[in-house]
Amino acid sequence: MPDFAQPQPGSEQLRSRIDRKLLCSVASEPSVAGKMELYLALSQVAREQLATRWVNTQHADRESKARRVYYLSMEFLIGRAMNNALSALDLRDSAAAVFTAPGPSLGEVMECEPDAALGNGGLGRLAACFLDSMATLGLPSWGYGVRYEYGMFAQSILNGQQVEKPEAWLQDRSPWEFPRPGKHHTVRFGGTCEHHDEWAEWHAADSVEAKAFDYVIPGHGTERVSTLRLWKAAAPAEIDLGAFNTGDYQRAAEFKNRFENISWVLYPNDSTAAGRELRLRQEYFFVSASLQDILERHLIEHGTFTNLAEKIAIHLNDTHPAIGVAELMRLLIDDHGMSWAAAWDQCRRIFSYTNHTLMPEALETWKVSLINRVLPRHLLIIYRINQEFLDEVVRLYPGDIELMRRVSLIDDGGGHDRDKRVRMAHLCIVGSHRVNGVSQLHSDLMVQTIFADFARLYPERFHNKTNGVTPRRWLAQANPALSTLLDERLGGKDWRLNLDRLQDLRASADDAGFRNAFATAKRDNKLRLANYVAREVGIVLNPDSLFDVQVKRIHEYKRQLLNVLHVITRYNALLDGSAVGLAPRSVLFAGKAASSYHMAKQVIRLIHDVAAVVNNDPRTRDMLQVVFIPNYGVSVAELIMPAANLSEQISTAGTEASGTGNMKLSLNGALTIGTEDGANIEIRDNVGAENIFIFGNNTAQVNAIREAGHRPMDFYRDDPALKEALDRIDSGFFSPSDRPRYHDIFNSLLHYGDHYLLLADYADYVATQKRVDALYLSPDEWQRKAIINVAGMGPFSADRTISDYANDTWNLGTYLK
Structure with a gap:
């Protein structure tokens, strides 16, 4: 157990560090610095120590060739970082002693930080708790998501009615993020596919760059940290210079916006066709960038993909990252030359999936026609996964046509092509080795109702992991x-x-x-x-x-x-x-x-x-x-x-x-x-x-x-x-x-x-x-x-939940401290 009684850095020592950051990083005279300048200076002091912990953690994991868990989620509602960082670094009491009257209090300084607008509700708060616990328990762990510039929206009330405004939390940049200028991946969309036996050459219609920004998630009572890597969409070129030089400034701006709107807003309004397409692009964008990043790191450390499932676990937090099953198959087969059988074997051992709903109408589906237009290669992969899966079902339950219809990854839309849809939860289940609910009741009902057929097919795959909070x-x-x-x-x-x-x-x-x-x-x-x-x-x-x-x-x-x-x-x-x-x-x-x-x-x-x-x-x-x-x-x-x-x-x-x-x-x-x-x-x-x-x-x-x-x-x-x-x-x-x-x-x-x-x-x-x-x-x-x-x-600590995942789902129990 870590010693929480060890002496903290003295307040005078911390004051000296803050003054130095005020001068060198914020360019402000300490005697006249306002709350915002003080906030920025204190965050730089904490950031410096977090950076050291991050470098040491990554070095240790590389040297040991650690097995890592990668947590994919559309939301990470981490809130303000300052209080958590000071607590993890054992600096909070010293900081409180520094910020006393007649100047602003520590609480007033911390209120200068806007909430990180990276989520909406329980899904994002859960993911944030889990990253905290992964770091605190010492697991080699990364979270992957989207660097939303505006979050979902800032809510105000006018005449009793909700009014949505942009939540511009990044307008002054965040002192807690570490831009990674050399870390970017190309994500492609649309076009056509040219088949070559098991693999295909995807001739995409357009592409966008995913640029990495890291947040260090500190553990408590440990020097270890987790990483939250977020992706920002960037146009392949900043503007259409030709249009700009001819005076067509609107078209020049549209070129940039057409690509970069992918990471503007959490959950674009999907009540329109354009909104639905943008949401699919957003989900694929972060999944593709994340999987490319994971494979690149693995290849650098191991030089082969034959041991991929032994060294990585990828967790799908709800169905938003479900397209990752098809994307991993595409990357292994098309880009890295692996056979279908070998890739599928790796895939099913790598992925695990958490379901968060019992309502069938809340289970994410996408029109086949939309996926075909936006991700044509992935639709082909999904169809092949589905065909092999249904062949397996036929062997187990010959002649049960209704069962095949219910479990198929494709909802046939009553026989109308325009109504066919891909069932993303089914893709998650078929492509994963473990599927869990988030309370005992939910997990029991999950296998009795919405996934009863899959539970009959794969009874060993379903289990419970009751949620927890940090x-x-x-x-x-x-x-x-x-x-x-x-x-x-x-x-x-x-x-x-x-x-x-x-x-x-x-x-x-x-x-x-x-x-x-x-x-x-x-x-x-x-x-x-x-x-x-x-x-x-x-x-x-x-x-x-x-x-x-x-x-x-x-x-x-x-x-x-x-x-x-x-x-x-x-x-x-x-x-x-x-x-x-x-x-x-x-x-x-x-x-x-x-x-x-x-x-x-x-x-x-x-x-x-x-x-x-x-x-x-x-x-x-x-x-x-x-x-x-x-x-x-x-x-x-x-x-x-x-x-x-x-x-x-x-x-x-x-x-x-x-x-x-x-x-x-x-x-x-x-x-x-x-x-x-x-x-x-x-x-x-x-x-x-x-x-x-x-x-x-x-x-x-x-x-x-x-x-x-x-x-x-x-x-x-x-x-x-x-x-x-x-x-x-x-x-x-x-x-x-x-x-x-x-x-x-x-x-x-x-x-x-x-x-x-x-x-x-x-x-x-x-x-x-x-x-x-x-x-x-x-x-x-x-x-x-x-x-x-x-x-x-006590049982509702996220530490308990993550320990259960580490032991039962991710095969990381040996890392628990």
């Missing part, structure tokens, strides 16, 4: 008040590397002194969040109210609308005097809706309209407040998670793969109200059923309701409170200037099937919320249960 960022850094308390109670800081140490807190739940200190830390965090909300939203929260938090991507299956129905029900009860035993409550929402997702945007608008009524009603505002916190991201989450009392995890059972927000909130002492969905079940099993609020229909009951025919109108007619809440939405009570505004929400629930069963779960949800109130009004008992929640979160 305790360094999501507790130690985000919640210093609680972390200090844990250090004192647990006798040191080693819980940061061994989260199972938290179980020693269980006895402290009955210690009145510890409960009081725990409550004080929570209230400090609530005050910190309240100050942020007052500054950013203009609403003054009561820090003694119950902070009821639902923060996640806005989506119908996550059921923010069910939460809103409870808010309206609560408001109505306060008005008519039927409310008994309610605690003051502040209901906090945050999350982005996809730019083309109308219903999700309507939910955001409804939240704001309800908030405008509730927050301005003098009869209720002391008991109920509603706030939507805009532009949710990692840094905002780091404020919200420590402040939450109640964690809303209310997706329809069987729809949420795992969740990681549920883990972060519990780790910071929030109690969960949730369905039996995703990792909620495992959280319940670890903290105890009496310390969590589970409600609603479970997965089997959800399926039974759907099979019997869900009748939402029955719930509406039979429950007066539900009827009143829905009628107020539909009548325009919350939108008096536009009374029909929410007819579509009302109709989606009552006339279009209530697909996610909000009305079927409503009554139990409201009843369970009353139990929440009763417990909150008994603060000693609430704090006791909150402490037990923290104590039970």
Whole structure:
């Protein structure tokens, strides 16, 4: 175990380094440097040490010819780098001592850093946690992704509606990235293919350069680091000089933009044909550049590809990098002369795949015609993979035509060529040796439902890897008040590397002194969040109210609308005097809706309209407040998670793969109200059923309701409170200037099937919320249960998840320190 008690560099020594960087790197006089200059200088000090660790790590891995894991993901939501870097380098306390009054504090300096806009939600936050754990556990590891210039979008709210703006996080460059000028790969698109036996010559129509930028991901308690390599698209030539010289400046610029728009925005809007093509190009761009990079590094170190599967493991995080299966085959066969059989043998031993959804409509597919136009060589490879796979199926299950149709990599589109699609999840499964879900429930359902046929064909291939979060960022850094308390109670800081140490807190739940200190830390965090909300939203929260938090991507299956129905029900009860035993409550929402997702945007608008009524009603505002916190991201989450009392995890059972927000909130002492969905079940099993609020229909009951025919109108007619809440939405009570505004929400629930069963779960949800109130009004008992929640979160460390992957999937167990 690393010694966390060793002395830190003195603050005067660190101040001297910062002053030197101010002069030499920032060109600023130390005595007049502002917050931004100080931030840049401090980042340069940290960057210098990170660079040393990176060089040493890469040298050690080259010398030992290490087996490496390469994690391919469209998202890496790493947030701000400064706090994590200072903590990993053991510089945080010294830096805090340097930045004192009358100058800016360390916190004010760190706020100069924008969040790295490299993701949208849980997928990206998970990938970031995993890289942190890979480095901390000492695994030879790289992440590969796209260097988005604008992220997805910055969310602002105008008249209660989401407005998307460019998230220009790189406008002043990032001091944390290391450009690699000599490291670039050519990625090609379109054209035709000329066949030569097993290989083909691809005559591409155009190409783009992928330029590498590296981020060093430090490990904690170790000198080792991981690398996050991101690719920026660059035109083969900067501009069309001929067009420019003839005065056609627009065409000159279009030439550059046509290539470089690939890495502009995360998830281009795919509601148009052009958007869908750009998204496919984006996915292939980062996959091709990454695989070329991986093969180049391997060839330099080993001089042969015969041992490729012994030295590399490539993990596909969801289906976005699925085209990598076909790309690796193309590179090995067409560019490096390997036979099809040898290449396929290597491929199936190299790839592993994590599935993140149970909803068939969310599984990525691409039109055959689009792939043929953009990636003609890959379509041929996919067809051959499919043919050999179906031949294998026929041998195992002769005559089962329906099975072949279901498992085929190609959806035949009902016999219409224009409707044929490539099923990317099927490509991942056929091309991988291991496939996992991300919670026990999700993994069980995965093999019982969407991938049941594949589980029958390859039972040994499917397994579970319950997600986890890094305790360094999501507790130690985000919640210093609680972390200090844990250090004192647990006798040191080693819980940061061994989260199972938290179980020693269980006895402290009955210690009145510890409960009081725990409550004080929570209230400090609530005050910190309240100050942020007052500054950013203009609403003054009561820090003694119950902070009821639902923060996640806005989506119908996550059921923010069910939460809103409870808010309206609560408001109505306060008005008519039927409310008994309610605690003051502040209901906090945050999350982005996809730019083309109308219903999700309507939910955001409804939240704001309800908030405008509730927050301005003098009869209720002391008991109920509603706030939507805009532009949710990692840094905002780091404020919200420590402040939450109640964690809303209310997706329809069987729809949420795992969740990681549920883990972060519990780790910071929030109690969960949730369905039996995703990792909620495992959280319940670890903290105890009496310390969590589970409600609603479970997965089997959800399926039974759907099979019997869900009748939402029955719930509406039979429950007066539900009827009143829905009628107020539909009548325009919350939108008096536009009374029909929410007819579509009302109709989606009552006339279009209530697909996610909000009305079927409503009554139990409201009843369970009353139990929440009763417990909150008994603060000693609430704090006791909150402490037990923290104590039970040891298994949800990303270190445990990555150890499982290293041992069971990547064959890297020998590297675990």
